[in-house]
Amino acid sequence: MDRPSLSTVAVVGLGTMGTGIVEVLTRAGREVIGVDVSDEAARHAVRALEATTARAVAREKMTERERTDVLARFRTFSDLRAVAEAGLVIEVVPEDYALKHAVIRALDDIVRPTAVVATGTNALSVTRLAADSAHPERVVGLHFFNPAPAMRLVEVVSSVLTAPDAVEAVTELVHELGKEPIRAGDRPGFVADGLLFGYLNQAAAMYEARYATREDIDAAMRLGAGLPMGPLELLDLIGVDTARTVLEAMYAESHDRLHAPAPILGQLSRAGLTGRKAGRGFYTYDAPGSATTVPDALTPAADAGQGTAREVRAVGVAGSGTMASGIAEVFAKAGYAVTLVARSREKAERAAARIAASLDRSVRKGRLSQEDRDAVLARVTPADTLEALAEVDLAVEAVAEDLAVKQELFGTLDRVCKPGAVLATTTSSLPVVACARATGRPQDVVGMHFFNPAPAMKLVEVVRTVLTGDDAHATVRAVCARVRKHPVDCGDRAGFIVNALLFPYLNNAVKMLEEHYATLDDIDAAMKLGGGYPMGPFELLDVVGLDVSLAIEQVLYSEFREPGLAPAPLLEHLVAAGCLGRKSGRGFREYARR
Known part of the structure; x- marks a missing residue:
C-alpha cells in the first residue's frame, strides 16, 4: 500500500484511553476526529481536554493561544462515517472481539484504501481482526498505555498480513508524538502486558490462597521491588474484568497454567466488583472511578497482631x-x-x-x-x-x-x-x-x-x-x-512474597528473549516505559546475578512443581558458561571490567 498521510487522525471510542490518545494527538498538532456512540462520552472527552490544557497553561507549559489551537483541532461525532477524511483511525472501543470486528469491518466502506486502521487491543488477535477486514494489509496494532499522555511506550503490532508501509507510517507517528515505539508480533499481551499480567495473576492467586493480606502483597512489591503500584492496586486500576480477558487470551495461546486466570478474578468480575471504575474490587473506594480507598471488612485492624513483644535491647x-x-x-x-x-x-x-x-x-x-x-x-x-x-x-x-x-x-x-x-x-x-x-x-x-x-x-x-x-x-x-x-x-514457603512474584516474571522475560519474540533492549524498555519498573528484567537479572536468580528459580520450581516455573534454558546456559552478570563482566549484557 502507498505511504499514507497521517495529518488527520480519528479516535473511535472516547473512554479513558481514547480521551488520553486524543490529548496526545492534538497537542502534537494533529487534527483529531473523535467518535463515540455516547454523546455524554464525547462531551466528557471535550471537558477532559479543556481541563488538562487549562492545567498546562496554569503551569506555564502551554500558552493560552496554544491551548485555543489544541481545542480547535478536536471535533466529536456520534456517526462513524465522520472519520472518512482520516489517514489513520485508532479504535479503542471496549475489549470485545465482536465490537472491534464490527468497527473495523464498517471502516472498510468509509475510509479511503490508503488509510491505516489501528486497533488498540492488548489481548485480542490483530491477525484475526485484520483477516476479517477487506484490507488486512492496512490493519495494525497500536497499543498505548494508560494514562496515554504520561506513558511513553507504544507497542506497534504487525500481523503476517500487515504491509510494511503501514507499520512504518504509524511508527514514525509515534516518534513524532514524543513516544517510544516498540515493534512486536501478534500474540496476546504483546511485550509489556505479556510479562505484566502473569505477575498480576500470581499475585491474585497468592491473595486468594490467603498467604498474605492484600496490603502486605502490595507493600512488598512497592518497597521490595521498587514498583510504582502493588499488583492488586494495579489490577483494580486496570479493571479486574479487563485483566481476566487478557489472561484468558494469553492462556488460550500459551496453555501455561500461570496464565489461567485466578478464580478470584472471575468471582469479582461476575459480582461486578471490577476495580476502581466500579468503586470496589480488591479494595473498596469512596466512589466509582475514585483512586481513594476506604476501610472495609478486609482492612487489617491496627492492633491485629497477636502476642506480646519481648524487650530487645x-x-x-x-x-x-x-x-x-x-x-x-x-x-x-x-x-x-x-x-x-x-x-x-x-x-x-x-x-x-x-x-x-x-x-x-x-x-x-x-x-x-x-x-x-x-x-x-x-x-x-x-x-x-x-x-x-x-x-x-x-x-x-x-x-x-x-x-x-x-x-x-x-x-x-x-x-x-x-x-x-x-x-x-x-x-x-x-x-x-x-x-x-x-x-x-x-x-x-x-x-x-x-x-x-x-x-x-x-x-x-x-x-x-x-x-x-x-x-x-x-x-x-x-x-x-x-x-x-x-x-x-x-x-514459610519458597520465595515468600517478593521473590515468589518477581522471579517468575524475570524467568518469563528470558523465555520471551529465547523465543526471539522481542529483543533484550525492547523488553527492558517495555517494562520501564510501559510498566513503570525502575529497571528492565535483564538489567535486574545482571545486577542480582544470574547464578543467584537461577538458584531462586530452582527453589520455586522445586517447591511448587509448576511447569511454567521451570528455569529458562537460556538462563541455565549462561550460568553454566560463567556469565553471571555484572559481577563477572558479562551476563545478558557485557560490562567493563573494573
Whole structure:
C-alpha cells in the first residue's frame, strides 16, 4: 500500500484511553476526529481536554493561544462515517472481539484504501481482526498505555498480513508524538502486558490462597521491588474484568497454567466488583472511578497482631558480608547495641569498617552528623566467636545461603543464646522451619528477610513457621517499627512474597528473549516505559546475578512443581558458561571490567 498521510487522525471510542490518545494527538498538532456512540462520552472527552490544557497553561507549559489551537483541532461525532477524511483511525472501543470486528469491518466502506486502521487491543488477535477486514494489509496494532499522555511506550503490532508501509507510517507517528515505539508480533499481551499480567495473576492467586493480606502483597512489591503500584492496586486500576480477558487470551495461546486466570478474578468480575471504575474490587473506594480507598471488612485492624513483644535491647548479627554489615548498621542507627560476629577477627573488623565507610558517605552527603556517625559506630562491637552473643535479645543470622551452614549456626545459637532470645534468619529462599528444627526452641525462630542494601530498603518480610510463637513474631514486628522498616507477614514457603512474584516474571522475560519474540533492549524498555519498573528484567537479572536468580528459580520450581516455573534454558546456559552478570563482566549484557 502507498505511504499514507497521517495529518488527520480519528479516535473511535472516547473512554479513558481514547480521551488520553486524543490529548496526545492534538497537542502534537494533529487534527483529531473523535467518535463515540455516547454523546455524554464525547462531551466528557471535550471537558477532559479543556481541563488538562487549562492545567498546562496554569503551569506555564502551554500558552493560552496554544491551548485555543489544541481545542480547535478536536471535533466529536456520534456517526462513524465522520472519520472518512482520516489517514489513520485508532479504535479503542471496549475489549470485545465482536465490537472491534464490527468497527473495523464498517471502516472498510468509509475510509479511503490508503488509510491505516489501528486497533488498540492488548489481548485480542490483530491477525484475526485484520483477516476479517477487506484490507488486512492496512490493519495494525497500536497499543498505548494508560494514562496515554504520561506513558511513553507504544507497542506497534504487525500481523503476517500487515504491509510494511503501514507499520512504518504509524511508527514514525509515534516518534513524532514524543513516544517510544516498540515493534512486536501478534500474540496476546504483546511485550509489556505479556510479562505484566502473569505477575498480576500470581499475585491474585497468592491473595486468594490467603498467604498474605492484600496490603502486605502490595507493600512488598512497592518497597521490595521498587514498583510504582502493588499488583492488586494495579489490577483494580486496570479493571479486574479487563485483566481476566487478557489472561484468558494469553492462556488460550500459551496453555501455561500461570496464565489461567485466578478464580478470584472471575468471582469479582461476575459480582461486578471490577476495580476502581466500579468503586470496589480488591479494595473498596469512596466512589466509582475514585483512586481513594476506604476501610472495609478486609482492612487489617491496627492492633491485629497477636502476642506480646519481648524487650530487645541488644542485637547480635552473625555474618561478615554486605548484608550482615548493612543489617548491623540498621540496628545500630536505631540505638541498639550490636555485636557483629564473623568467623575471624579480621573478617569482623572488615565488616565493621564497611559500616564505617557507609556512615562516612552519609556524613559527606549531609544525611548524618559526625557526632551521630561516631555514636552509631560506637554501638557496634566486632567479635570472632558466637559466644559473644550470649546476652543478646535478638540474634540475626546473615551467613551464606546454604541450609547446612545455617542449621549448624542455629544449633550453636541455641546453645549460646540466653533463654527468651529471638533467633532470626535472613534467608530469602530456604525453609525457615528447617533452621528452627535445628534448635531446641523452634518457637523462638522466625524469618526476618531484609532487602539489599539493608540501610536503604524499607521492606522486611517477617516469616513465621507453624512452630513460631506469637510473642517471637510480635517481637520482630516491634523491632521493625523501631528500625523504621515496613514489615509484611508471610508464611514459610519458597520465595515468600517478593521473590515468589518477581522471579517468575524475570524467568518469563528470558523465555520471551529465547523465543526471539522481542529483543533484550525492547523488553527492558517495555517494562520501564510501559510498566513503570525502575529497571528492565535483564538489567535486574545482571545486577542480582544470574547464578543467584537461577538458584531462586530452582527453589520455586522445586517447591511448587509448576511447569511454567521451570528455569529458562537460556538462563541455565549462561550460568553454566560463567556469565553471571555484572559481577563477572558479562551476563545478558557485557560490562567493563573494573
